[in-house]
Amino acid sequence: MTRRALDPLDSLRLLNGGPVVLVTTRWRDQTDAMPAIWTTPLSRNPPLVGVVVNPSRHTHDMVRFSEEFALNFPAGDLTDHTQYFGTVSGAHVNKIELGKLATFRASKVEAPLIENCVAWVECSLEDALRIGDHTLFVGRVLVVQADKEAFDETWLLKDPEYRPLHYLGVDRYSTLGDVLTAKLRTTDEGTIDLGETKEEREQREEAEALERERREREGEDEDEREQEES
Numbered sequence: 001m002t003r004r005a006l007d008p009l010d011s012l013r014l015l016n017g018g019p020v021v022l023v024t025t026r027w028r029d030q031t032d033a034m035p036a037i038w039t040t041p042l043s044r045n046p047p048l049v050g051v052v053v054n055p056s057r058h059t060h061d062m063v064r065f066s067e068e069f070a071l072n073f074p075a076g077d078l079t080d081h082t083q084y085f086g087t088v089s090g091a092h093v094n095k096i097e098l099g100k101l102a103t104f105r106a107s108k109v110e111a112p113l114i115e116n117c118v119a120w121v122e123c124s125l126e127d128a129l130r131i132g133d134h135t136l137f138v139g140r141v142l143v144v145q146a147d148k149e150a151f152d153e154t155w156l157l158k159d160p161e162y163r164p165l166h167y168l169g170v171d172r173y174s175t176l177g178d179v180l181t182a183k184l185r186t187t188d189e190g191t192i193d194l195g196e197t198k199e200e201r202e203q204r205e206e207a208e209a210l211e212r213e214r215r216e217r218e219g220e221d222e223d224e225r226e227q228e229e230s
């Protein structure tokens, strides 16, 4: 393994990977859709979710004035649309119309919902907090819908067409692959059971003991050197 130091801003991209949402809004006779990756669950009771939006985005004003928004979860077939929606501003064009995407009415908010997506969350605006150079819009979840093929308690990931889209950064996207189901087993002593045979465990414990001894020896050598230098 080769470690290398990165820029503080790279920490933001290291955190990328959650599903992309298309934030849709309606204010008076205007609609808009903007991809967002800076999103987060915030509370279970009441159910609150957060979307972090730069004040330069048209969506910022649309959310502020309409006091509501919807999250639409695209799958891989909307990769190009997602990138396009993230490149132009709804201040100048009607992106949903230009993208030729069908929409349907939401139950509790005026924002349109995008037909080709695999899940939808309708929110009213609970709070808006200025954080650094962005605004955290806190949405109270009013209605949630998902396609049966896509989500049942968790994302299912069975059919590639129904896997949510993830954003890596720049123009790179991905969809999740296999589902790994964790099998949590503990030993009688309450530590994690790694599923080893007795022999494997003895070998591992022996190797760990040798490693501990080596570290202790190195520590002693270090102490001696320091004493000699002082």
Ligand SMILES: Cc1cc2nc3c(=O)[nH]c(=O)nc-3n(C[C@H](O)[C@H](O)[C@H](O)COP(=O)(O)O)c2cc1C
Pocket (backbone or CB within 6 Å): 020, 032, 033, 034, 035, 036, 037, 038, 039, 052, 053, 054, 056, 057, 058, 059, 060, 082, 083, 085, 086, 087, 088, 089, 090, 091, 167
């Ligand atoms: C995949 C993707 C994710 C993005 N995530 C965010 C985000 O979380 N917050 C944000 O303020 N801008 C984000 N952007 C940038 C906005 O989507 C972009 O500036 C967009 O054109 C704003 O549209 P609007 O002016 O119509 O609101 C993202 C862009 C892309 C392509």
